[in-house]
Amino acid sequence: MSIIVNLDVMMAKRKMSLNELSEKVDITLSNLSILKTGKAKAIRFSTLEALCKALDCQPGDLLEFRE
């Protein structure tokens, strides 16, 4: 898919582990892993909002479009 999820990059920038993020945004580890590995087919606005809040970033920092 040409939409890349840069969750791992933002997590590294904020020095946050997957477990920590999972607790903060109340999303299971398996779902975060789906998102991180790029297997996700869709993302809810509520999830995006929670991630942006927890990582103190914009949706554009998490999602990227590449041809």
Add this chain to the structure above:
Amino acid sequence: MQLTSKQILGALQVLTWIAFIGLCIETGAILITTSISLFFHPEAAADLYLGLDLSALLHYSRWYYVQVTSLIIALYALKAYMVFHLIQILQQINLVHPFSQTIAHLISRLSRIAIGTAVLSFIANGTVDWLQKHVVELPNLNEHIGDGAAYLFFAGIVYILAQVFNRGMEIQSENELTV
């Protein structure tokens, strides 16, 4: 007390098992009596299964007799095979995640078997009609041969269901991969 889907599925499973065993018995019984009438006692052709009398046909021609009984046995066997698939579908179905690859394959296969049964039923009806017109008087075989059009209709419905199931599987996987 209201019946839940799980209870209905359980009852359906019991009913399909009964139908499957019944059809296996019918197939086996006709197969055995046909073999007996062909190789040991030709008089067995007078009552092949529940009064099915094909003795006149056997007296006229052994080849026509083998042809008609083979068609009847094949149709019973195909019906049993269809019900066996239905049992497998009922066993595999999971109401939490109803759309699975296994069930989609089983439903597609069921529709193909139903098409085969319909074709065979048309052939059997044609053969019996031709024999009745040109060769020898036969008893009413509708009960044993069935209606080809009904099988074809069933196959069509099951085929549509298989397509809906495939689409359902895509939607389910999309839903599971939505975070």
